[in-house]
Amino acid sequence: MSASGPAATGAPTTRSRRELAYALLLCLAGAGLACWALTRTWSVEVSTRGSLPPGRPGRTGAELLPWVSALAWVGLAGGGALLATGGRLRRLLGALLAGIGLAVAVGGGVGLTGAGVSRHWPALVLAGGLALAAGGAFAALRGAGWPAMGARYERRAATSSVVPGGTDRPAVERGTRDAWDALDRGEDPTVS
DSSP, X not given: OOOOSHHHHHHHHHHHHHHHHHHHHHHXXXXXXXXXXXXXXXXXXXXXXXXXXXXXXXXXXXXHXXXXXXHHXXXXXXHHHHHHOOHHHHXXXXXXXXXXXXXXXXXXXXXXXXXTOOSHHHHHHHHHHHXXXXXXXXXXXXXXXXXXXXXXXXXXXXXXXXXXTOOSSOHHXXXXXXXXXHHHTXXXXXXX
């Protein structure tokens, strides 16, 4: 006996929404972890200052590797953009995020090999980059079938702003109620 009806059509939708949530969480958590770890102090340099106590200026990962910080922020923004895209564009964005994640992971690896650098912060950048890359690769492979934002977020084609019993004037000139009704229909009430 074959399954049909709402139960059969609901399962793929639930599965694809869950997959979207997993990819989104991987991208945002990975990029967020990398952004956070890059703001921590990675190295401390002791400098002598004559008769004064030695200075200990610390340098963050973002100061040592500014390009990794920039890529982590782009990955964070791209992870959020997964929600707003759909179809082929989402798959392309996923591939881009996978590449950015790998570049962030390389930056974490470069930090691990640096002399005088604390090892745990670059390791977190490496882990965050790998999580971002995994989320991006998942979106690139499976993202075309995931649900996109609803039509209510898209701009509708302009329709005639003439209302029954009204004139050709813009809705703003006809009155407040007509202006609000035009906005509810998705029209620009200032244009006739």
